[in-house]
Amino acid sequence: MNRFWIILFHTYLSKLKTKSFIITTLITALILVALTNMTNIIDLFNKGNENQKIAVIDETGELFSLVEAQLQVVNDELRLEAYSESEKSAENDVEEGEYKGLLILKLDESQLPSAVYKSLSVADYGIPADIQNSLQQIKAQMAAAQLQLTPEQLAKLSEPVTFDRVALKENAKTQEELSQARGLVYVILFVIYFAVIMYANMIAMEVATEKSSRVMEILISSVSPIKQMFGKILGIALLSLTQMAVLLAVGYYFIKQNLQSLQGGFFEFLGFQNIPLSTIIYALVFFLLGYFLYATLAAFLGSLVSRIEDVQQMITPMTFIIAAGFMIAMFGLNQPDTTFITITSYIPFFTPMLMFMRVGMLEIPIWEPMIGMVILLVSIILLAVFGARVYKGGVLMYGKSNSFKDIKKALQLTKND
Secondary structure (H helix, E strand, C coil): CHHHHHHHHHHHHHHHCCHHHHHHHHHHHHHHHHHHCHHHHHHHHHHHHCCEEEEEEECCCCHHHHHHHHHHHHCCCEEEEECCCCHHHHHHHHHCCCCCEEEEEEECCCCCEEEEEECCCCCCCHHHHHHHHHHHHHHHHHHHHHCCCCHHHHHHHHCCCCCCCCCCCCCCCCHHHHHHHHHHHHHHHHHHHHHHHHHHHHHHHHHHHHHHCCHHHHHHHHCCHHHHHHHHHHHHHHHHHHHHHHHHHHHHHHHHHCCCCCCCHHHHHCCCCCCCHHHHHHHHHHHHHHHHHHHHHHHHHHCCCCCHHHHHHHHHHHHHHHHHHHHHHHHHCCCCCCHHHHHHCCCCCCHHHHHHHHHHHCCCCCHHHHHHHHHHHHHHHHHHHHHHHHHHHHCCCCCCCCCCCHHHHHHHHHHHC
């Protein structure tokens, strides 16, 4: 058992010190810092865009003041400036950077507002959208005046229809709770997906690297292949938890620092302001179970190859399975209670993502996620027993080994050992 711990901590410490791990952790931490400080970053870049000037040629002689007043409600940073010279002269001023754009106001055949907006590029949708919304409001008011509608009648026409959704199922989530859960589950599904792929690949690469350098021959003489396999799996599991702990600490610190600016908006939409403890527990449990399931699979697949170049080809089917589970989960975010999602959530390789998605989105009986956990545990044990036998024979196989037929050869070597 002492040798098992040596392998576990050797795997952990050797990977912990690698440049790739340090760089990946730093880059991800910087992305987290940027996301949690997004409001401050946007404000910093917007400092130079305050009071943007728009040249306005008003061919009607009456729309300028109306648009200016309405635009102040939509975007008070835009400043309209009446332009008295020719349209060509205004275009030149826009090209030289004196104005952000040129707005030409007209009346159509119905004597209702129309406009042309000219700028250096049509890629900017923000300013034209604000101007268009302002003109839309003015057009509605002028059309109402033509039809002799009172302001109250116009308000009635613009008033959105009342449409409430009521769930008859007991303890079902409200529409607001479901929207928040959808954003939160979406983010956590991404974490589970990328983490499982990254760390499972790491295990397969670790085994293949040792085989290619013939280190495995030395290890086999002193430590059983089964101890090697689980030592590597647990060592990289410890590594993944270390990396996530660092990222969570960084994210938590900067969220606390910017809590005031993160109130509402995108942060509130994702449901990060009120995360249920049960969701966090389920996320952690299904992440760990999913990791051990795919890590065991990756370990014995990695033992079948002798060259690092063959690892990706061998584990490609596993990657496709993970991607399939993720895509089904993305579909399930909009229809989490369909029969298809319910059934596939009990398929072991899809359970980590789909069952967690159902737990986060729906109010399901506690026995359903418990059955999912039991299915995962049984699958991990069966895969570990089978994988250990394949691993034991696979580490003794050298040469070109990149076919799943090599599993049979590995099992035969295990029996002959």
